Amino acid sequence: MDIREVLKREIIKELKLEDISPEDIKEDAPLFGDGLGLDSLDAIELVVLVQRNFGVALDNAEEARQAFASLNSLAKFIESRRTP
């Protein structure tokens, strides 16, 4: 399954975004603030779910800033860090 689809499904499940369906998550919209509207505590879940599902650690704040820019950015970050 495409990383974006897995991310959408996991974000909705782990962040308990009950009123949102995968189709509602715009792949180029910001994840935090305007856009999907996630907050700091959601960032913990996001870091944990990326580590658990893809084995990728989000350790560097600057890299995380870029990765968290949108779902597409996060998917690209995971693809670039994932071991085959």
Next chain:
Amino acid sequence: MRTNPGATGKSEGSRAQHLIFYAVIGRLGVHAAYVLLFFVVSWYTLKPSTAARCRPYLERRFPGCGGMHMLRHIWKLQWNFGLCLVDRAAAGINGRFFFAEEALEAIRGLAHGGGRRDGGLILLSAHTGARHMAQVFLAGHVGRPVHVLGVKDRGDVDREAHEHSGAEAPYSVIDPADGPMSVVRILRILRAKEILCMMGDRAFGSGATLAVNFLGEPVLLPYLAFRMSAASGAPVAVVFHLRTGVCRGETRVADVIQAPVDLKNDPEAYRPYVQRFASLLEAFTAEHPYQFFNFFNLWEK
């Protein structure tokens, strides 16, 4: 991100008034500054706006108390707060401060893993006693890098001890205004088995609080520390800092709480831990009522 409503972090005195204190400490010593402090605290006790900021806490800590008795409580709370500020300045100006080492071994043991596979340590504290000097002391003696979550309010003109000499802070400061990036930094710190100091009686950010009972009524306290604990495996050591004498301080470990690592993103799951913190803080205020420096209405609905 914002703190609790009503909590400004703004200094009561002006920058010039602080400079007078620094000059007195530098030229005449800390005891001369205490004499000056006596008059300043007496003035603030009679100033309605300042006294009003003390009342929400003191009215719950000493229920039914009023009139002259309440004025005495207000004076003592402000006096102890002032003593901590004078001592902190003296530490920076004269290098004079002694911190008891009793809790250091326990904190050092926890920080070095205590046999756990996961490392890191969260020191969860409150606005009590000689907390600023405690952070300086721990950073210099615990043997692991120390980081402090929080940012100085723009209206806070009190200098940290190291600012008097122009030295670098012995700890790094993580600004909660960085939002998700501050969370990433914290998780990295804990994975690297380093130490994070944060406050449990003041919320940074909105919505990340739970209602728990404190001094007989509900208050909103943050659960970020326990969520971080569950995400990283790092235990939460609840510590309270005390001023124990002239330029003397002490840290006490009240409890060590480990949120289970599989605890999920459900705020309700964290309520027992936040309540435990509130109960420990309440016990601290029973023992040291004038060393909990709460100057806003924590109970405001």
